[in-house]
Amino acid sequence: MFARSLTVPGFALRILAATTMLVAAVLLSACGPDSRAEDEASRSDRPRVLRIGWVPNDEDVERRARWEGLVDYLERRLEMRVELVQTASYSPAIEALRAKKLEIVGLAPFAYLIASQKGLALPLVAAGTADGAPRAYRSGFIVPKDSPLRTLDDVKAHASSITFSWADPASTSGHLVPRAHLESLGIHAERDFKRAVFAMNHTASILTVKAGKVDLAAVTTTSLQNMITKGRIAADDVRLIWESEPIMASIIAIRADLPEAFRAEILAAYLAFADEDPEAWERIAPLYLTEGVRWVAAHDRDFDALRVLARNVEHLELLGE
Structure with a gap:
């Protein structure tokens, strides 16, 4: 499935006709290597494989097939290998984040609170409407x-x-x-x-x-x-x-210890998915059972009210220190 090189071409300078070859050489030596070095450094912080966790649902036997369009899209856009990893339920998914066996996973709001409390996850995207409001x-x-x-x-x-x-x-x-x-x-x-x-x-x-x-x-x-x-x-x-x-509805979360630049790159890819690959998005959209659904950026503050509720439930130690 994945055949693209991870090597990014170096930055090429355009030389005006009146510029001498000597000036061109100076410019290339001064700017080119640094640009390439910065690009290669940012790529070196990426994981070798992007693993996306999904929880099966016997009400949707095609659930895995629905996500494969996202895998193809992310491989093309990010130029890296992407894999789907099945987890039995939310608890094993959280443990997979802890063990660094997943980079991205769909979590129910409470599951996200647990993973967030443990410092394992940050919000990535949630199902929402065109105006950016998350689904409930x-x-x-x-x-x-x-x-x-x-x-x-x-x-x-x-x-x-x-x-x-x-x-x-x-x-x-x-x-x-x-x-x-x-x-x-x-x-x-x-x-x-x-x-x-x-x-x-x-x-x-x-x-x-x-x-x-x-x-x-x-x-x-x-x-x-x-x-x-x-x-x-x-x-x-x-x-x-x-x-x-x-x-607040379920979200897609990303592992908290991944580099910030890489998390931003993933977020941009997810937010652009519906527009850049509408056919693949149409396979995923029915999972949300909402007309006109789109992915919108999710924020930790969206869960503040639920977090307070969780802390006030007696004998519930999942959000303990």
Whole structure:
């Protein structure tokens, strides 16, 4: 796939017709080598391979194929080898950043907070609109269609008999936000519910509720609607009994210890992707389930409110020192 040389041609000076060969030689010796040296020095700070982490989703069997257009684009633009690396969930992705086995990875907001707290990641881009605003989504609690639970007051009243499912430990909508809301009601899942488990992804949580294997689950409402749209479940297979306020959506993060100039080069490439390779972008855009979506620059400050929420959740040590 990758066949371009990493060597960049030296800077060539244009000599006016009236300029003598001697002046040209002086100019070339004074300016050319320094320019080449600076360019080669900047390239030497790059990793040998740019590895992009992705988390599989059984609701989109083409997910890996969707990202291969980005790989081709980045190889052409950056003139370096790019690889896709599959991770099972957010937690292994964070560990891969720590082990320097990934340079870029998609992370849920809470997963980003964890990686950021550990000094492992910085925000790169997020899904957003043409005006540069980042996309948001929501968390929710679902129950089986025939459940007697209608409200969170019912959940609190019958907590001791309820089996419950979180999604991934590093999920925002499947763990952090719903945990904070339960605690605001005086409900501590591991203490008050009959049993609380991690399904490790939203799809598994939803299907577990549909099958009646748990009484209650915390999921992203986006995943719920997507499964209904694709016919994986019927609209009345489960019931939504609570929905959160909008949450900052997932982002693509970059390893924090990479050189600043290289991070800037990557950011520029990602922001230009939709315009420079619209056909490849059209393969990725459907993942965001939003019309007219584009990548916009993401900023750490976008997560300040969520960071405060995380620090106020009891017994949650993932953001500890």
